[in-house]
Amino acid sequence: MEFPWFQGEPVWELARVQPQLHAAIRDQVPQLAGLLTDLSSHFPAQTQPVPGQWGAYQRPRSHWRAFYYSIGPHSVLAVKGSEAHSQDFSAMLDVMARQSASLSYSIARPGAPHRHSQAVMSVLERFLFIENKLPGVVTLGEALSQAQRSCQFQAAHLRQHGQLARVPLPLLVHRIHPGQTGQIVSQICSRVEADHHPRVQALATDGLGVLIYWYPALPLRVAHLEIPPLSAQVSLQQRLSALGHGDLPGLIVDRWTQLLARMLCLGYVPADPLSSLQGLCLEAHNLTLDGGMVDLDSLRPMASFPNQAHVQLALERSLEVLTQSLIQFLSGDPAHLTAASGAVREQVARLCREAGDRGHLMPEPLARFLNAQSAFDSLVLSLQSSLDLE
Numbered sequence: 001m002e003f004p005w006f007q008g009e010p011v012w013e014l015a016r017v018q019p020q021l022h023a024a025i026r027d028q029v030p031q032l033a034g035l036l037t038d039l040s041s042h043f044p045a046q047t048q049p050v051p052g053q054w055g056a057y058q059r060p061r062s063h064w065r066a067f068y069y070s071i072g073p074h075s076v077l078a079v080k081g082s083e084a085h086s087q088d089f090s091a092m093l094d095v096m097a098r099q100s101a102s103l104s105y106s107i108a109r110p111g112a113p114h115r116h117s118q119a120v121m122s123v124l125e126r127f128l129f130i131e132n133k134l135p136g137v138v139t140l141g142e143a144l145s146q147a148q149r150s151c152q153f154q155a156a157h158l159r160q161h162g163q164l165a166r167v168p169l170p171l172l173v174h175r176i177h178p179g180q181t182g183q184i185v186s187q188i189c190s191r192v193e194a195d196h197h198p199r200v201q202a203l204a205t206d207g208l209g210v211l212i213y214w215y216p217a218l219p220l221r222v223a224h225l226e227i228p229p230l231s232a233q234v235s236l237q238q239r240l241s242a243l244g245h246g247d248l249p250g251l252i253v254d255r256w257t258q259l260l261a262r263m264l265c266l267g268y269v270p271a272d273p274l275s276s277l278q279g280l281c282l283e284a285h286n287l288t289l290d291g292g293m294v295d296l297d298s299l300r301p302m303a304s305f306p307n308q309a310h311v312q313l314a315l316e317r318s319l320e321v322l323t324q325s326l327i328q329f330l331s332g333d334p335a336h337l338t339a340a341s342g343a344v345r346e347q348v349a350r351l352c353r354e355a356g357d358r359g360h361l362m363p364e365p366l367a368r369f370l371n372a373q374s375a376f377d378s379l380v381l382s383l384q385s386s387l388d389l390e
Contacts, residue, residue: 001054005042006085008174008210011140012147013040018155025169025214031071032214036171039077043174043210044069045085049092049136062224064096064123065138074216078168081138081210084176084184089136096124096135097191103130124191131278134203137184142297143173143209150213150296156266160360166259166292167281168213176208184208219294222329223285229332239332253326255291257344260322261351263299267363269311271318272300282321284328302365311365312372319345349373 015022015036026032051061059067066080083089103119103126127135133142147170157165185204189197227242228234243249260282263270271280275298279286286295305311323344327333349370356362362370 001052001057002047003044003054003057004047004085005038005044006082008039008041008043008172009177010040010172011175011209012144012170012173014151014169014171018151021151021155021158021164021169024158024164025171028164029071029075029214031075035071035077039172039212043082043172043212044079045082047086048088049083049086050088058218060218060220060224062221064092064127064136068215068218070218076215076218077171078213078215078219079210080213081143081176081208084137084180084208084210089184090187092136093124093187093191096127097122099123101126128188128192128196128199128203132203133278134184134188134200134208136188137208138211139203140173140175140207140209143211146170146211146295146297147173147213149299153263153266153268153296153299156268157262160266161262164216165262166216166255166288166290167296168215168294170211170213172212174210174212176210178207181208215288215294216292217288217290219288219290219292221285221294222287222289222325223283225289225329225332227332236331240330243329249330252289252291253329256287256293256322256326257347258351259291259293260318261348261355264315264318264348264366265352265355265360265362267302267366268299269302269305269314269318270296270299271314271321272298273310273314273317274300280321282318282325284325287325287329302363305365308365308368312369315366315369319348322348345373 014025026036046057046059046067049059049064049067051059051063053059056070057067058070065083066078068076068078070076083092086092099122100120101123103121121129124135127133133139146168150168150170153167154164154169157163181204185200188200192200225243227239230236230239240249243252260270270282270293278297279295280298281287281293281296282298286293288294300314302311305314326344352362352366352370356367
């Protein structure tokens with residue numbers, strides 16, 4: 001397998017946008033210094049975008065748009081979007097067109113019973129029609145959005161906690177040559193009906209990009225675990241033992257809940273309703289097995305919501321999605337133990353309140369949400385006590 005380098009056109013650089021973050025990562029990972037010089041003008045691409053490992057390079061299964069380069073025992077560089085320069089990009093599109101994706105959806109008014117329906121489509125169609133993304137590549141707008149949101153959160157986290165969070169630290173965004181973009185659009189259009197060609201072309205209006213980011217470990221995802229789910233043959237203890245191949249499952253869960261609490265205390269909601277179809281960083285395909293999260297497109301400042309009611313719904317959704325992902329991690333099936341949301345809610349709320357007790361200024365929408373939850377929990381406890389007495 002070959003990984004040739006192509007000349008790039010940097011349109012976003014961490015060193016220019018956030019010098020403090022740039023200095024922090026250079027201090028933490030000295031090996032980056034020389035690589036950043038090379039990456040400022042060029043980027044690598046995989047000739048055949050297939051899963052596997054070749055020395056320091058690795059592409060895990062189901063990582064359609066990114067591969068990784070190991071720069072140490074606890075550091076990788078992700079190269080996301082360079083598949084546009086892969087010789088076998090067309091073959092990858094064929095694989096995406098053959099593989100099926102099953103989707104569950106519901107259309108109901110808030111508060112009404114939800115009746116879920118199933119839809120089956122190809123992975124290529126899922127990217128294009130559900131996530132509103134070009135299959136196999138990254139648009140320049142998407143690359144810039146992820147870089148900016150991740151950078152803003154990492155800067156806030158570094159100021160408050162004195163360390164980087166377990167989320168991507170963007171380093172560079174390159175623009176792919178317009179001529180190459182045109183070829184990619186043509187290849188995608190050849191695999192969908194003519195009625196959908198304007199959609200493909202519209203998504204590519206701003207061109208394609210390559211996002212290069214640092215992460216503290218190979219970002220394997222919960223959704224890609226190859227461990228049997230709970231069943232009559234596999235007990236909970238057997239699954240937990242299988243999950244403990246690296247860090248203990250309890251430690252990983254604690255890292256996820258702490259990261260959510262820190263996001264909330266820094267004034268961010270990780271479940272922006274506008275990103276629901278594109279994917280939320282709390283979902284199982286974005287939670288990493290080291291206790292972190294990737295693809296922060298869904299991270300949204302609380303201050304940007306029009307009112308408290310919208311913030312509260314997004315906060316509720318954040319807790320709901322994380323709970324579902326944790327259950328999928330522990331059981332292999334998010335349908336198990338649906339009553340577990342109370343435990344996740346309680347732990348995240350406790351971590352947020354502890355941050356407030358240490359003098360961290362809590363965002364007003366979060367404080368109001370936690371106070372409302374305290375009142376709710378008190379009422380439930382009172383009702384339970386009265387029922388027990390009867």
